[in-house]
Amino acid sequence: MSEKKRGRFIVFEGIDGAGKTTQIELLEKYLKANGRAVYRTAEPTESVSGGLLRDALSGVSKRTACEMAAMFVFDRIFHNVNPVNGIQKMLDDGYDVICDRYYYSSMAYQGSETDAAWVRDMNLNCPEILHPDLCIFLDLTPAQSMERITRGRATQEIYETEERLTLVRDQFYRVFSELSDRENVQIVNAYRSIEEIHMQIVALVNA
Ligand code: ADP
Ligand code: TYD
Numbered sequence: 001m002s003e004k005k006r007g008r009f010i011v012f013e014g015i016d017g018a019g020k021t022t023q024i025e026l027l028e029k030y031l032k033a034n035g036r037a038v039y040r041t042a043e044p045t046e047s048v049s050g051g052l053l054r055d056a057l058s059g060v061s062k063r064t065a066c067e068m069a070a071m072f073v074f075d076r077i078f079h080n081v082n083p084v085n086g087i088q089k090m091l092d093d094g095y096d097v098i099c100d101r102y103y104y105s106s107m108a109y110q111g112s113e114t115d116a117a118w119v120r121d122m123n124l125n126c127p128e129i130l131h132p133d134l135c136i137f138l139d140l141t142p143a144q145s146m147e148r149i150t151r152g153r154a155t156q157e158i159y160e161t162e163e164r165l166t167l168v169r170d171q172f173y174r175v176f177s178e179l180s181d182r183e184n185v186q187i188v189n190a191y192r193s194i195e196e197i198h199m200q201i202v203a204l205v206n207a
Pocket of ligand 1: 014015018020021022023149190192193197
């Protein structure tokens with residue numbers, strides 16, 4: 001019996017409202033039309049730890065930055081090792097895994113609030129957290145992002161202010177420059193038409 005070829009692990013990142021959901025849907029359709037099996041997933045996950053994180057993100061429960069960073073790591077480990085549909089299992093089964101946010105978000109959001117090296121190392125050095133094959137960073141200025149967020153929604157999460165998103169975006173840039181020799185991160189200008197952005201993403205995925 002021939003072994004299944006491992007799928008590709010592709011992560012989408014960007015500040016809130018950058019267009020991740022929109023572009024992930026288009027990429028999923030494109031890959032499926034090209035005969036690939038695709039598994040789409042997101043962080044925080046739908047598990048118990050993801051629920052705790054959502055309560056903290058909405059402001060219902062108050063958590064420190066270190067608590068948040070540790071909770072995201074716990075959620076991410078489960079996301080990787082869950083034997084039913086964890087990232088490792090799906091990749092081994094030959095699926096391309098597309099994930100909406102991953103450890104780069106922890107490094108940017110929690111890393112801009114507490115010891116950034118601790119957050120980075122806890123994620124990068126964990127033997128049960130896989131490293132993506134490709135990270136696509138949809139880049140928008142905080143003002144452009146806030147315009148999109150406030151247009152579509154009545155409620156906001158704790159990080160969704162222009163001031164916070166400015167710190168987070170700066171931290172994303174710092175992290176990508178630090179990781180440039182070991183992680184495949186591609187920065188995409190997200191202030192363009194949905195179709196133009198999609199075409200660039202397809203080119204990056206096929207590169
Ligand atoms: P995210 O998942 O990163 O929060 P979404 O894909 O949900 O982003 O997009 C946020 C909002 O911006 C939605 O209302 C969406 O329709 C809109 N949007 C997405 N991409 C674009 C684009 N390229 N130009 C204009 N509006 C967009
Ligand atoms: P998400 O639901 O993807 O929001 P959006 O669609 O608006 O981008 O993410 C929820 C929030 O979780 C978002 O503000 C970023 C934050 N987050 C972190 O702070 N650290 C992390 O490690 C992850 C994965 C997300």
